[in-house]
Amino acid sequence: MARALEKLRHFFGRTARLRRLEEEMRTHVELLTEEGVRSGLDRAEARRRAHLAFGNVLSTREETEEALGWPGLESLGQDLRIATRSLARRPAFAASLVAILALGLGVTIAIFTFVRGMLWQPLPVPHPEQLHLAVNPAEQHRPYRLGAGTVGRLEADPALAGRVMAYATNTQLALRQGGGPAEPVSGQFVSGGFFRGLQLAAAHGRLLEAADDELDHPRFVAVASWSWWRQKLAGDPGAIGRTVQLNGQEVTIVGVTPEAFTGLSLGSAPEIWLPKGLHAALRVRPSASIIAKDDGPEMKDWVRDDRVSWLNVMVRAPGGPAAAQAALDAAWQPQQRRLMDEVDDAQEREQIGRQRPLLQSSPQGFSSTRNGFRGAALTLMLLVVAMLCVTVANSSTLLLLRILGRGRELGVRLALGAGRWRLARAVILEGVLLSTGGAFAGLLLAAWLTTVLGEWLAPGVPLPGVDPALLLGLAGLTILLGVVLGAVPAWLGARLSPQAILQQRATGGRGTLRLGRALIVVQLAASVLMVAVAASLARDFQRAIQTDLGYARTSVITTFFDVRGAGFSFEQDEVVTARLRAAALELPQVRAVGFATSGALSRSRSASGVYFRGPDVRLAQNSSLQHESIDEGYLDAMGMTLLQGRAFTAGDREGKPKVAIINQRLAREVFGDANPLGRRYGFGLTPDNDDWEIVGVVADSRVNGVRDEPAPMSFVPYRQFQTAPGCLVVRVEGDAAGVRDQLRKAVAAAEPTLMFSSWLTIEERVQRWMRNDLAAVRLTAGFGILATLLAVIGVLGTLGHLVASRSREIAVRLAIGAEPGRVWRELVRDALRLGLAGAGLGLALSLGLLYGLGAKMMTGLHVDWLALAAAVGAGVLAAVIGGLLPARRAAKVDPLTLLKAE
């Protein structure tokens, strides 16, 4: 302890002691000199001898410093100055290294920030770790939809008071302010305890409370999201208390949510929140699963009927979910029994009996966007790692070459008595300086890239800033990187012998170049991997976007609307559709007009459990057969091909025999090669008069998604299925985008109260559908191009150095008559060898990646031999291009000039 104190005292008195020792040494040399003078030497000679006797001042000084303990703090400052000066002497070199490092680090930070925001960011509420979501273990842990009855029973549990949150899926509402035109707003119906459970406080006004959502007496109030309030209500605090019209009903805006809160699902932020009891008054049907024997519950029953499951449930459970799970089980059982009563089929009843909503820790809420993003995130992370490898290998190569180029300077310093460790430290310091510069530049780049990436890959998702923990990690990474960067060349430099360097014999020996080559191969391999990923994605994208959808693309334009929201009843549907059709047909270019409930590429679909009649069916039951309700013009307007039987007519309406047109896939699945026309299916276990008769077969089409294989499905007349038409389809002569504006005006004028969503051609919807895929292609292509460019630079530098160091040998060979072409070819062959090695390794990496992790990666990433071949070609080409320039220089060596200079 006392010794440690002593050391510490010495440490702080270090500078003084060093100065004192220096004075002592000076005195020593002077005494020696005087002695010499006294013995009859002249002063200069005496001085020379004194220095000889005293020995190497530099190493003595260094040794003394080391003996003082904690060596180097001071010399560190010196080395820092040396390193800075040495870098400043070659600003282009320093700048390019900083740029390369900035690129690598910037991309890494940006991608990690982005991935963290997408995957690991908790909800911006107090104690998000307490939040548990009821999920369905049987359905990939997707949120369980429960009835309002179950929610009510759960809320009634005194242990869970103020801890239960229920919410429906977002729905589109028509908003009118002060007599203006209707505009769409995305609303979410939530339980009165929603915001209390989240422990959120209003930014302005108040949030919803239990009294807003009383059974049968919901208040006509709404809470606005921060961003919607800023955009549509001009951020005016005076807007609190204002009344707006939602789906024709007067609703009062009572408050604004905090800015950070954008709902529980990443990627689908509601703009307003409403008490769930209001859905009936607003005639809104959020997504629901309904199990009912009769025609189905009225909308007003949704808040009290257990047969309608439409609410996701989240519970705040500070002490773990066990008690809340027991309460949920108890609350769910009555609904479960009620649902089982509605089912005739014993097997199905048993299936419902097995179901159980499970509380799962969900500090981030739930998001299908996020789940879909996992594969992309893994791919991105792997690419980032590859990119980081490339940048480190690349900058290490450049630094190594730099050290080799500075062999003379290092040799002189070694000969002058500088310690090897000291020399190595100087080189490592250069590495640290460069990586620090790279980190700062990289941080700036990352700040910019993060926003760009967000807009590109996940528009509308609120992403966090760069994580402080990430910054700390970055600082560590930077120093490590710098040390590694400097250590390799430093180690090699320390092995140099001063004589060899001064005689210009050494270029670092074979080992150095082997290392340089290995670094090149690593860079080439990583770039081949990245190009392979990019090319595979690009080819898959090309294939996917050109898929035959089974319906027309450019000539068809579609739009969506909500007749119920606009206040029309079922009886009025036919009048409305007739008016819209007539308005569209006014335009001379329009060829056909049709209506459907969901529409193609709309991300919405409906399904019902059905039983196929007849003893010979190959599949007697389909528990969720996709149904699309259409009018008589739809198939023709979409350009779908009727293969067998007849299309619907205006006569297929309520009161007439129920008819259906099934697609080819369903026909084959259920009836095999037998003729499906005239066959029947129904919703009940046993045949009855409400069964549907199959009157036609239509060709398969991809209505659910560009990438999704066509699903087996059935089309039914909307007048018989009793659903509201929600999608208008117009087919025109030529490109439908050309008549978009005319069509929009004509149709809107025909039904001014109806609100239409975007008018887009199918082609445009396909492009929009594939937007993320396109962004991924661009991103990976950017990675690939960057990595390849860096690899070219690396090859260029290494082979350039080789040429420079062998210039004497080359000059001699040329002088004794070797053809320049031969020298040239040799170097290109060398580059080619490097390229082949790198490409081979890259190919192996890519295959390993694609076969090993293919399923977990980005959609559309699979082994594509043509893409792999292109990547290998690009890698070899990069090496050859990098080799050409040094080879040209070698061939141009003038033997005379060079040998004279020796």
Place this chain on the structure above:
Amino acid sequence: MLINMSAPDRTDLLQGTLDLLVLKTLAGLGPQHGFGIARRIEQVSGDTVMLNQGTIYPALVRLEEQGWIDSEWGTSDNNRRARFYSLTAAGRKQLKDEVANWQRVAALVSAVLAAD
């Protein structure tokens, strides 16, 4: 630490023995400055030890760090400011130990060499 440059008849000092020589010199001479210590070692050895005189300073620092010697400013014979080093009590004990140790090792080495 000590470099044998050219003279083949001069002896290279064993690693660590310089410290011992410095301690012994101080014990014999009393307080002395660096120049004096170096001069004394050369004299005593009859100029058979080739010493880079500068190496005396790292040795002095090491010994002072160990607490075996102490130092203070004084004036040299020719009226120069000089740092005078003197043995501490711990230094005296250390010297005794080292001398004993050295003699043991030297005797052992001599015995082994003579056995041939």
